[in-house]
Amino acid sequence: MNPACVLTIAGTDPSGGAGIQADLKTFQELKSYGMSVVTSVVAQNTTGVKDVHHLPDSFIREQLFAVSEDMPVHAVKTGMIANKEMMQVIKDWVQTIDAPYIMDPVMIAQSGDPLVEQEEQIYLKRHLVPESTLVTPNIPETETLLNRRIDHEEDMKEAAVEIVEQLGAGAALVKGGHLKGKAVDFLYDGYQLHSFEEERIDSANTHGTGCTYSAAIAAYMSQGYPLTQAVEKGKHFVTAAIRHSFDLGKGDGPTNHFALRREVFHS
Ligand SMILES: Nc1ncnc2c1ncn2[C@@H]1O[C@H](COP(=O)(O)OP(=O)(O)OP(=O)(O)O)[C@@H](O)[C@H]1O
Numbered sequence: 001m002n003p004a005c006v007l008t009i010a011g012t013d014p015s016g017g018a019g020i021q022a023d024l025k026t027f028q029e030l031k032s033y034g035m036s037v038v039t040s041v042v043a044q045n046t047t048g049v050k051d052v053h054h055l056p057d058s059f060i061r062e063q064l065f066a067v068s069e070d071m072p073v074h075a076v077k078t079g080m081i082a083n084k085e086m087m088q089v090i091k092d093w094v095q096t097i098d099a100p101y102i103m104d105p106v107m108i109a110q111s112g113d114p115l116v117e118q119e120e121q122i123y124l125k126r127h128l129v130p131e132s133t134l135v136t137p138n139i140p141e142t143e144t145l146l147n148r149r150i151d152h153e154e155d156m157k158e159a160a161v162e163i164v165e166q167l168g169a170g171a172a173l174v175k176g177g178h179l180k181g182k183a184v185d186f187l188y189d190g191y192q193l194h195s196f197e198e199e200r201i202d203s204a205n206t207h208g209t210g211c212t213y214s215a216a217i218a219a220y221m222s223q224g225y226p227l228t229q230a231v232e233k234g235k236h237f238v239t240a241a242i243r244h245s246f247d248l249g250k251g252d253g254p255t256n257h258f259a260l261r262r263e264v265f266h267s
């Protein structure tokens with residue numbers, strides 16, 4: 001039997017913890033067939049972003065059609081999309097695809113370095129958010145999308161509803177990784193609010209958590225899980241990946257994509 005097929009459209013992380021690399025590891029671990037279209041090649045590691053090369057938007061279009069003219073796409077996720085031209089190409093292509101679209105509105109790397117400029121973020125909000133089945137902003141991304149501060153859980157809940165009702169997303173998952181206390185995320189699916197809560201793990205190794213989470217949701221949706229269940233299972237996966245994260249690199253280390261396997265690894 002053929003596997004479910006899931007595509008990531010994102011930037012790279014040669015150190016393997018975030019971006020396309022995190023997405024593909026997640027897809028593989030969750031047993032979906034992973035495919036990838038590169039938007040930008042990023043020289044980065046756990047300590048920060050050193051340099052970036054953006055691919056021409058015409059070449060992103062070529063990659064997208066190379067995938068979709070040949071392969072099934074059962075779910076798609078986007079991560080770093082650095083400029084308007086790329087956003088337009090991706091928007092046009094997404095409209096040709098009949099599959100859930102999970103948009104991680106990546107703006108700043110975990111290290112604090114910007115990956116997408118302010119002006120482009122406005123374009124993302126106007127043009128890509130309305131195409132999404134689900135958008136997955138963290139707190140700073142939510143603040144940028146809605147142009148106001150998010151300080152506590154009530155703000156997160158209101159924001160999730162507004163992202164759907166005012167910005168036109170299919171659903172919104174506002175992630176509380178940047179707040180204090182429990183690690184709580186709120187999902188508004190257009191009908192009701194759901195909360196997903198886990199203990200906060202005392203770890204600085206959170207490089208790529210957002211990528212891993214949205215990739216897990218996309219993988220589960222490619223397999224036909226309904227949205228709420230895909231988020232619940234994705235949250236379980238990312239929490240395990242943080243709990244068993246690796247102390248690799250000189251900055252915030254990467255999460256552990258093997259975490260659900262309960263195996264011992266040798267170095
Ligand atoms: N220390 C932690 N302990 C437990 N869960 C956490 C912790 N930090 C983040 N999370 C959870 O991890 C998921 C990713 O959330 P977060 O807000 O960190 O995403 P992000 O900022 O987009 O990630 P990235 O670092 O890739 O930019 C959410 O479910 C969040 O609640």
Ligand SMILES: Cc1ncc(CO)c(N)n1
Nearest residue numbers: 011012018019080109208
């Ligand atoms: C390419 C890329 N996408 C997303 C993130 C956010 O973690 C990152 N650091 N790099």
